[in-house]
Amino acid sequence: MKADYRYNPFTDKAEPVIKSELVKVPEVSPYIVRLEEVPQKTAPSSMRVAEVVIDESGTHEGSIFTEVAAFPASGEFFPDYYTSAEGDSSWNTGQILFNESEAGKMLRINYYGMGSIIWASDTAKDTEWYRDYGNGDDGEFAPEADVTISGVKNYTSVFVPQGVTVTIDKWAAIHCQEGFVNNGIITASGKGGAGGGYHGGGSGSNAGYPGASCVFFAGGTGGSNGSAGGAGGAAKSVIQDENTDYEEIFANNLYDTLNAGGGGGGGAWYQYVAGSGGSGGGYIKIIALRVINNGTIEANGNNGSGSTSSSNGGGGGGGGGLIHIIASQYDNSGTLIANAGSGGWGGKNGGSGAAGKVFTKITG
Template structure:
């Protein structure tokens, strides 16, 4: 019988090697539905009873409490946990799953686990999913627990994330968050700097500039707005493909250009991008990657076309377990007012992928 492809083993067993034990602390969310199992990020040291310490985390502040759960050797009840409940997989006592079983009474609760590990992620990669779905980084950026409004962008590699209620995390165009433990958002995440907007028509009645995508602006008297383009781009080549909302087209110029020429409204900026790769995710707050509204025409009497709304951006969440009772939006922006209103930007990409316990 072949060994399970998704269970890890101590690589030092039988090789005469010396294990360099390392102490770890991780934050996880107990799944809301069965099986109520959490998988540790490292191979834990084999002991019976274990040296694990599991405490509840305050769900308002993100701070660990002093209320510890009790380790048991049988099926756990409320306030209890059982480590490595499927040890001896494949008939080999050296297999170590790194799994912890909890009671249904604790489903959805946030916990902090402290334990001694082998100091290696020695394991066979699960080949059921694309490799980037399982890439949760190296934790080099530590725990992210902002106490006030802040801005982040680019690649972030956290051990855990806890955004309290009332705190806003602004994303500068795009971010890819790799999180080894729990990602918890009780506050607001918003992409505040979007993709460049399309311009309005110039005084000669030509289409204004427009980056790829979004809704085209509305023209007037034959001067059409800039056309929309694709809803796929790459904001940073180092981060693989990053989807983002396209900018809206600029509105066409108004009529009677010799006397009353007026510019069409500028297209709205496209929504930015956020990608979250985590062990577990809980969202009760908001994540917004919306397109901006198109601008209105500048002349109230001889109006040009309104600018097209920016296309919605991208929100991607991939985790073993996802609990989402918040608001996630990738809506396109409204068209600007004019002799003819600009079109509303198209919706972006919203994808939540729950992998289950592996």
């Protein structure tokens, strides 16, 4: 039975919509994919099947497949509306059979959709959050010069060439329908919680200000007071806790609070300046069909600054941020790093930040 069947009673005609889907042919038999909707059977066919090739130079369209009404050979596809099941020559469920030579290939399928199938809804396209490749509304992202982005992005494909730096302002959740290729630098270093400033006062009587904190990342405390000036506190981060269910956290899309805390500033001796805390690293989340990283993706904490005198405390280092990569295929020959910042020099050196974390999930 069809659901959401698009029928106009005034013209007595079905009204299909244009659909475009990205699918992956199973690695093992049966080599069948199911579309989100029932494709309209027309002559000539309304379906267009093209291979999606993702390599170090970006995302490209490969070979075009040919529709057949029998078991498919290499380069062909067989829609189930040719089976004439239930005695209906246009009957179909949106299943397409491919030859075993196409196993594991990524394909772009364009067709006229006639509505979904109620009984097939449980086996329809996987909709788990970690397969959310987005709607592509932001188009292709291929910067030719340095650029800053932030927030939720929905790209069709991403290609960062060598020599280009993409700066992440605090956080970015990048959904990419096809290939995500980085040959340059993607950085959220120092874009997390702000470091605490120093606090001056006669005889170093005031403590340094604490670093900024966030939901999952605690800011470092300010340095203690004292005649020598307090050391900056280290930025702290619960991301070192291996028992935390990070996938559940990320699924809640709390991106704007996922920043590493900065270190606290040191206390100050009279008329001298103590060090300030370094800012923490930000948050980078990438969900794409395939990720190829030949460059650098980083979310480091900044170092704390030193004092102007050995009588004063150094600033604490910023905590490392978080990098989370989810992909059906993942190739990394580059650098993924979320280091903490070190403490600044002083009569009492600032404490180092807590290390950040890099997570990768291969969905297969």
